Structures are given as C-alpha cells and as structure tokens.
Amino acid sequence: MSQRLVLATGNAGKVKEFAQLLADFPFTVLPQSQFNVSSVAEDGTTFVENAIIKARHAARETGLPAIADDSGIEVDALNGRPGIYSARYAGDNATAEQNWQKLLLAMEGQADRRARFQCVLVFMRHADDPSPVIAQASWEGSITTAPKGNGGHGYDPIFQVEGTTLTAAELEPAQKNANSHRGKAMGMLIDALKAKGIL
Template sequence: MQKIVLATGNAGKVKEFAGLLSDYPFEVLPQSQFNVGDVAEDGTTFIENAIIKARHAARITGLAAIADDSGIEVDALNGQPGIFSARYGGEHGNAEANLQKLLTNMQGETNRSARFQCVLVYLRHGEDPSPIVAQASWEGEIAQAKSGAGGHGYDPIFTVAGDTRSAAELSDDEKNAVSHRGKALQLLLAGLKEKGIL
C-alpha cells in the first residue's frame, strides 16, 4: 500500500476520498495526522490553490500528496463564490453560513444555474515540477431552500441537473458516480496509470 497524504483538514473530504480510493493500493492519510496545518490559499484559480495545498503537505510529510480544490460557481453571481466557497459566509469552513449567504444573494434570481468544480492535483514529492492535474464539473441549479441530510458543504441547496433531488439526497454511490469529485478522481486515476504510478 502506498501512503498518500490528503491535503485537507475537512473530515467529509477525507471520508469521501477514502471511499473513492478503497479499490486501489493507496492508504489515504489526512494531513492532520502529520500535524500539517493549513496553508494560505492565495492562488486565483482552483488549480493554483490545489497545487499550493499539495506542495505544502508533500514538503512537510515527505509523502506523495493529493489535494483537492473545489467550489461552486453560480452564473447569476458571475461565478461566485468560486474559489472563496469555503469562506463565503465569512468564517472558513462554516457550511451553514456559506449556504445561507448564497441563498440570500440568490433571492429573486430566475437564472439559478450553477456547477460544482473540482480540481485534483497529485504530486510525487514536494518539489515535483509536473503535477498531475484533473478537473471536472457537475451541473445543476441553486434550490430555493435546503433539502437532504447527506453530503457536506453546499450539497443541500444544489439540485442535480436532470434530477429533482439535491446532492444531499443522493446516496454515496450515486453521488460518487456523477459528482465533480468522482469524475475528477477518475481522470486523476487515468493520469496516474498513464504515468505508471498505478
């Protein structure tokens, strides 16, 4: 089993990745296990922030690292919250404040189209000059109100395209098959196989 550090402190993401990678010879370890703190995400894109996080975790742990930078883009808000999704409501990681602010900002909007974006980055080591980058999106709309108890983040107010349910009402298997993170992971695994890492 190859140990890989997951560059996040988000317990929901750790659980999701462990499930997604359970069929592969990887032991996914959260960066908190190595006392790796958060790093300033001062990039201007999802890709830049994912690389910053992966490099930080890989340098400190000496392990290969996977980082995820993801968020939700809302067309009526010119792509906001975007890279600021985790701190949109003011306090980093306060999911309830984030989605309440988004619902407030969407009041009266008829164009409710939105998408989740996910960028995954794999670095072999802290100085890896050629990260493997995978990006995928998941189309849907911002609902009028929350529904569902599953998922995390904005899932309760994201109505999946072609479905009447929110992302928070999908089973883990249903979500992993169609979500931005599930699709990005398949692309990342293909990249790892191409490079002979898998």
C-alpha cells in the same frame, strides 16, 4: 503493499469521500491532520493554483506523495461566485450552513439559478515535483430556494442535480461518487496516474 498518501485537507467530509473513491487502489489515504501539517495560505486566483499550493505544502511537511483538492460552486447569476472562495463565502471560519444560507440570500429573486460544482485534483509525488498530475471536472445543476437532504457536505443541500429533482444531499454516497465533480475528477486522475505508471 499499499502506498501511504497524504490528503491535503482538514475537511472530514472530503477525507471520507476520498477514502471511498480510492478504496479499490493500493493507497492508504491519510488526512494531513495526522501529521500536524501547518495551515498554508490559499492565495491562488484559480482552483488549479490553490490545489497545487496545498499539495506541495502537504508533501513538503510529510515527505509523502500528496493529493489535494480545490473545489467550489460557481453560480452563473453571481458571475461565478463564490468560486474559489466557496469554503469561506460567509467568513473565514464560516460553517457550511452559514455559507449556503448566504448564497440562498444572494439568490433571492433570481430567475437564472444555474450553477455547477468545480473540482481540481492535484497529485504530487514529492514537494518539488515539476509536473504534478492535474484533473478537473464539473457537475451541473441549479441552486434551490431551500435546503433539502441530510447527506453530503458543503453546498450539497442547496444544489439540485441537473436532470433530477434531487439535491446532492439527497443522493446515496455511491450515487453521488459516480456523478459528482469530485468522482469524475478522481476517475480522470486515476487514468492519468495509470498512464504515467504511478498506479
């Protein structure tokens, strides 16, 4: 019997990605929107702090185990920005396209275009879990000069995957999940959950 698990995000792209990543495990992944979970201030200073804030909040409001993701893109030439502010780089209610357009503008004339996606996943058995399971992984690449591809979400159209000529938005979903920061972090999280006897 599968265990219900709340996913602490309102991002439809992430919900779809998580459902694919967890398809082989005894979890039914439910978005927090199904429970009308209220929004919570992501006022941490790191990906880890923000993921913990989101997982704890979702677990508290639903009474279910929760998994939260905090991820973003770090650009070397911009001292790691947008980083934890990736989702709201162009403003609080910015679209993905507005965010990556602002990043392309910030990168105009930059020779060093190295960047990486970071992903932190946090699993909490309940809201007061004193030892959440944490996994972190990155995905190296560079910022393109123009968007390419129609897949993925977020900054995928302007992130060229290291060692390829393709952006993340040009990869097949299975190819992306096998290589991405989120796919790698999920593999690490699953290993950790198995080691702790949760899975």
